[in-house]
Each structure stands twice: as structure tokens, then as C-alpha cells.
Amino acid sequence: MSTIFSKKLKDYRKELETKHQEKFGQVRLANELGISKGIIGDLERGTRLPSKKVLIKLVEHSGKSINYWMDGIEEYEAPNSVDLVLDKMIEKGLIKDINIDDDAWEIIKKAVLLEIERKLK
Structure with missing residues (x-):
């Protein structure tokens, strides 16, 4: 087989x-x-x-x-880590509006860096 x-x-x-x-x-x-x-x-x-x-x-x-x-489907785009992080932060109530605190920005920054690293591979 x-x-x-x-x-x-x-x-x-x-x-x-x-x-x-x-x-x-x-x-x-x-x-x-x-x-x-x-x-x-x-x-x-x-x-x-x-x-x-x-x-x-x-x-x-x-x-x-x-x-x-x-x-065998070749076309696959992994989930965008920034989208996943933002969705989870909103779900957990860490982001409620556009006024984002410094701790939340640090999490978002890490997600962006991961996404950049993934795209560079």
C-alpha cells in the first residue's frame, strides 16, 4: 500500500x-x-x-x-502567529480596545518576531 x-x-x-x-x-x-x-x-x-x-x-x-x-496538497500557509496571539488575547480579555498596555505589546512583539522568523525560512 x-x-x-x-x-x-x-x-x-x-x-x-x-x-x-x-x-x-x-x-x-x-x-x-x-x-x-x-x-x-x-x-x-x-x-x-x-x-x-x-x-x-x-x-x-x-x-x-x-x-x-x-x-499531497502543497499549498499550505501555516496559521499566522500574530492572528492567533491577538485572538487569544482578546478572548482572555487582555485586549479590550485599541489602548493596549505595555505587557500586551511585549506579547504582540514576540508574536511578530516569530512570524518574521517563520516567513524568512
Whole structure:
């Protein structure tokens, strides 16, 4: 049962090798995801499909969507960290109007810096 997923997982490890400029084997990825190397091997061979738990770990680790992993859809824009932070701050009542205190601005500043870093990658 060869799948789009198995190819995407192999490609992802190659991306990680390029990013880290060193070998990024199945054992290392398994350790970072908190799963066994055997699961990674089975997934890459296409002899098993990922569980929901493994899929969620890959989404979080890679910043790529479930659609990317399962359907091969390349076009994915990770959620904007600034939007997520602002939504959460409004939800928690930390921002009630345009008069934002210094502590809230510091949180927003960190979110903007994270977004800049993400876009530069």
C-alpha cells in the first residue's frame, strides 16, 4: 500500500537534512516525534497509514497541514502567529480596545518576531 503520505514523509526527512545540514534519519525523527523508529519505517515503506496521534505530531512538528500529509496538497500557509496571539488575547480579555498596555505589546512583539522568523525560512 504505497501512499502519498509515505512519499511526503521521506521528502520531509530530506527537508530536515537540508535545514539542519546533517543526516536526519528515521531514528532522529522518531525521537523528536515521540514514536518508535519502526513506525517511521512502516510509514515510509507505505505498509501502514499514520494514526491520528502520529499525524497530529507530524503536523505540529512540520507546520504542514493534514491535507498536505494525506492528500499531497502543497499549498499550505501555516496559521499566522500574530492572528492567533491577538485572538487569544482578546478572548482572555487582555485586549479590550485599541489602548493596549505595555505587557500586551511585549506579547504582540514576540508574536511578530516569530512570524518574521517563520516567513524568512
